[in-house]
Amino acid sequence: AQKVTQAQTEISVVEKEDVTLDCVYETRDTTYYLFWYKQPPSGELVFLIRRNSFDEQNEISGRYSWNFQKSTSSFNFTITASQVVDSAVYFCALSENSGGGADGLTFGKGTHLIIQP
């Protein structure tokens, strides 16, 4: 079973629309960490946010916000008033002690976000 599921393979919206990228995870650990990364066409994976399992407060950073809900095992990412520069592939990742790869990290397959002008 997939540990990190990003069900949306591709999303296309028009500039200035709000868009939410979904991430659902699965773990047996009580302590774990969740991450979001952005990968623009240039290729670099840019770190956006890290959240630990004990902190369920939502986070806002400019036009970006994250909604962490342990009850539904979700860590969704919303971009408000999207811009063309937001076009990228976005990855959600889970870090846990008991599972994941040799690095303890499991990435989702990514969501390709296209912002049309």
Add this chain to the structure above:
Amino acid sequence: DVKVTQSSRYLVKRTGEKVFLECVQDMDHENMFWYRQDPGLGLRLIYFSYDVKMKEKGDIPEGYSVSREKKERFSLILESASTNQTSMYLCASSLSGFVGRGNTIYFGEGSWLTVV
């Protein structure tokens, strides 16, 4: 800011060639990683290193080796390149400790390797 630098952005190599991909980080991180990224398969860990001269196999180490002679530098070596190693390779680094304890991994810009 954390900086992970990969020496080559685009490479084209012939089948059977020995290929070196170099990576340098400037944040004194103990852990360094090599991933490859392929469409539909996501990111897959090839090797990682938690200290100088130490290395651990990741999920897909076959056909690769690594070298870490200095803390800031981690090299990925393809002993005899094959066409199925055509991919995007990402280097990364993080602070010491098991990544499962939540250390953020910082990535480089990636190296696009084509083997013909």
